[in-house]
Amino acid sequence: xxxxxxxxxxxxxxxxxxxxxxxxxxxxxxxxxxxxxxxxxxxxxxxxxxxxxxxxxxxxxxxxxxxxxxxxxxxxxxxxxxxxxxxxxxxxxxxxxxxxxxxxxxxxxxxxxxxxxxxxxxxxxxxxx
Ligand SMILES: [Zn+2]
Numbered sequence: 240x241x242x243x244x245x246x247x248x249x250x251x252x253x254x255x256x257x258x259x260x261x262x263x264x265x266x267x268x269x270x271x272x273x274x275x276x277x278x279x280x281x282x283x284x285x286x287x288x289x290x291x292x293x294x295x296x297x298x299x300x301x302x303x304x305x306x307x308x309x310x311x312x313x314x315x316x317x318x319x320x321x322x323x324x325x326x327x328x329x330x331x332x333x334x335x336x337x338x339x340x341x342x343x344x345x346x347x348x349x350x351x352x353x354x355x356x357x358x359x360x361x362x363x364x365x366x367x368x
Contacts, residue, residue: 240264240271242367247274249349251315261287264310264338265301270368271309271336275300286325287313293346310352312338320351322360330355336363 244264251274261279275297280288289297298335301362311332315323317319320341322330330337333356339347352363 240266240367244271244274245350245365245367246313248338248340249342251276252316252340254348256305256316256342257314258284259287260340261289261311261313263289263297263301263308264312264336265304265306266309267305267307269307269309271319273304273306274312284316285323296334308332308335310336310338312340314340314342316342320346320349322353322355327355327358327360330360331355 254260258279260276262276263275264271264274268343277297280290280293294308298308320339322337322339326337326339332348337355338350338352343349350365352365353360354363
């Protein structure tokens with residue numbers, strides 16, 4: 240992923256410290272180069288949801304801009320930024336990288352990425368370019 244996006248993810252998570260922010264990550268040739276913030280369907284501190292109309296327009300935008308859908312991000316305003324039970328249960332994109340951001344200044348790793356499939360998750364290494 241492009242280095243600038245790393246800081247952008249943290250800035251976005253920090254801008255909404257009380258609710259989870261969420262959105263999609265896109266790019267070309269497997270390199271994430273664009274962040275597409277989504278409106279939260281049900282703004283809460285412990286879950287995220289991208290409403291279908293919003294998801295549709297984000298996918299249309301990626302198609303128009305010839306971007307590949309490479310990831311999905313959301314923040315965990317409180318607690319640890321590893322996948323929650325609902326993150327695992329609601330992971331519908333086994334090929335996408337799930338980024339979870341912590342806005343907490345004391346977070347050891349504020350941006351983490353995971354592959355979530357078949358009810359399991361594994362952490363991915365993030366290469367910054
Ligand atoms: Zn989560």
